[in-house]
Amino acid sequence: MKRTASLFLTCILSGILTLGGYFLFFNEDTIFIQESPGIPAYTPVNMNSLPKDGGVDFTEAANKSVNAVVHVKNVAAVRKSPFSSTTALALQGTGSGVIISPDGYIVTNNHVIQNANRLQVTLNNNQNYMAEVIGSDPKSDIALLKIDAENLDYLPFGNSDNAEIGEWVLAVGNPFNLTSTVTAGIISAKSRDLGMDSNVSSFIQTDAAVNPGNSGGALVNTYGELIGINTAITSQTGTYVGYAFAVPSNNARKIVEDILEFGDVQQGILGIRGVQAANLPKEFNVNVSEGVYVDEVEQGSGADKAGIESGDVITRIDNVNIRKFSDLTGYIGSKRPNDIVEVQVIRDGEAEVFKVKLTKYEVFQIKEIGLEVTNASPEELSKKKVANGVKITRGLTPQMQNEQLYGTIITAIDNIPVSSIADVEKVMKRRNPSDPVTVTFVTPDGEKQKYVWR
The missing domain is CATH 2.30.42.10 (PDZ domain)
Known part of the structure; x- marks a missing residue:
């Protein structure tokens, strides 16, 4: 992805100081390619439109939020000395999280907990708990944790579709290990596409100050409803310059409930x-x-x-x-x-x-050849006059993207017929990684071709 002079990186908030921070580059000139009444609520939600009064008071929302936003710490057990058999917990990195139910479910960013050794959660009252990872979705950068506790303060999910540009919001988190920090700003924009390979390509943009350590923290409205999970900033330095982005609460809630009900994300x-x-x-x-x-x-x-x-x-x-x-x-x-x-x-x-x-949406990425495939419909197979196969959805590398193979049918891998992405996954798992990959294609004009990747 191209770099630009004025805006050359999007930094995931944990940065150098938090867990597994990384940088994302995006092109400012190019755009890449809620709630339903029928969806059961597995997490506390407040979807009602609240009346707006003439003034804005942040104190109530801040009081609700600071007690529901936690400090997530990646800790490791290390020996106190080379000659000692006793161990102590050493801090490896930090981030934030939001309690979303009174029995201890916590939503945070996947990059906050990724590759963590052990996770310790500290509440606003300084109580510490060890946390279990219930599930995570790297593509949306959302993870769900659980601590063994009851009667906790929590934030209900609000309806992010109802959030308006210019509306006051608070960002609550633990930047630079400064616990229980609240900053204020407005919603600067909605449906921001950061050019990320993500299940969430529509972020809430805010100018509330967020910094490394705010990752996984809460974006709340003035009623104390959770309308976003703070995830990324745009910066030349890795620290706040006025542009921050949050996963909308409707998307985060849906991902959390998918993890609870299905174990993975249903797209x-x-x-x-x-x-x-x-x-x-x-x-x-x-x-x-x-x-x-x-x-x-x-x-x-x-x-x-x-x-x-x-x-x-x-x-x-x-x-x-x-x-x-x-x-x-x-x-x-x-x-x-x-x-x-x-x-x-x-x-x-x-x-x-x-x-x-x-x-x-069901896909499988054949990383060895740089292609993503999905199941082909009977109509698509009939049109290509083939009995079996999977359809290419996109290239994963610039080279394969330039080949414009969307819609091409793969009928066999290593001369083994494939009829579904499950077949593809089985073939790729069983093969020797050092062997070349042979792929049989049916091109859009119906011609059969075979290619070998070495």
Whole structure:
């Protein structure tokens, strides 16, 4: 990803001082490609619209938040001396976390707990607990911890879809090991796409001061509702310069509940490939400046079955306006497979509404050859006149991205037929890593080809 002169890195908040900090580079010129009443609530939620009064008082929200935000510490057992058999806990790195239930469930960032030896959680009253990792999702940078405690102060999830640009918010965390720190700012923007390979490509941007150590901490509104998990900053130095980003609470809550119910993240998709309408050349004759232009509809997908067609422009999903692609991916990222959403499109200048049942996003990354694949529908296999195979969704490396292999069918790996991503995973696990990889393709025009990666 290209670097720029004025804005050359996005730093995950833990930085050098926290757990496994890392840097993300993003291009400021390029954009890469909630709650449902039917979703059961496994975590405390306050989805009601609260009345707004004339003044803003941060004290109540701050008091609620500081007791529900914890200090997450990566600690290791080390010998007190080379000649001693006794050990002590040594601090390796720190971050933040948010208690989301009275019985000790805590949400934080995956990069805060990644590769941790042992995790110690310190409450605002200085009580310490050892924490268990219940589950994590690296692609969304969300993790769920559990401590053995009861009757804890916690923050209920708010509805991040209702958060408004210009609304006052508080960032609560432990920057630079300064515990229980509260800073104030406003929501600067919503649906920010940082160009990350992430299940959450739609971040809340705020100018509340956040720094290394705030990772995994709370972004709350003035009513003390959790509307985001502070995750990243944009900075030339690795410290705060006015741009901070949080995973929206609707997305974080959905990920947490997926971990609790299923053990992993259940991602639903519409089944379209699209681009922002504003980026289309004039020859497309699309007289809409906001929305997502549907370039292709996957056969057999929910969008296909509902009647959405190539050339439609998606402008609204449920009660959420879709102005750019990150609006779409951010909202769909808060939904599950089999959820039904109302999709409004502009077709031939007229608005039409379709009810789309989301399908499950299932992929497998064949890192050895730099490709990601998904299950192919019977319609896609029939169109290519093949009995079995998986479909390439994208390239994982710049070289494979340039090959533009989307939609190509892989029928065999190492001369072993594959019919699903489960078959692909089995073949890749059984093979000798030092051996070359042989892949049989059926190109979009129906031609069979075989390639060998050494």
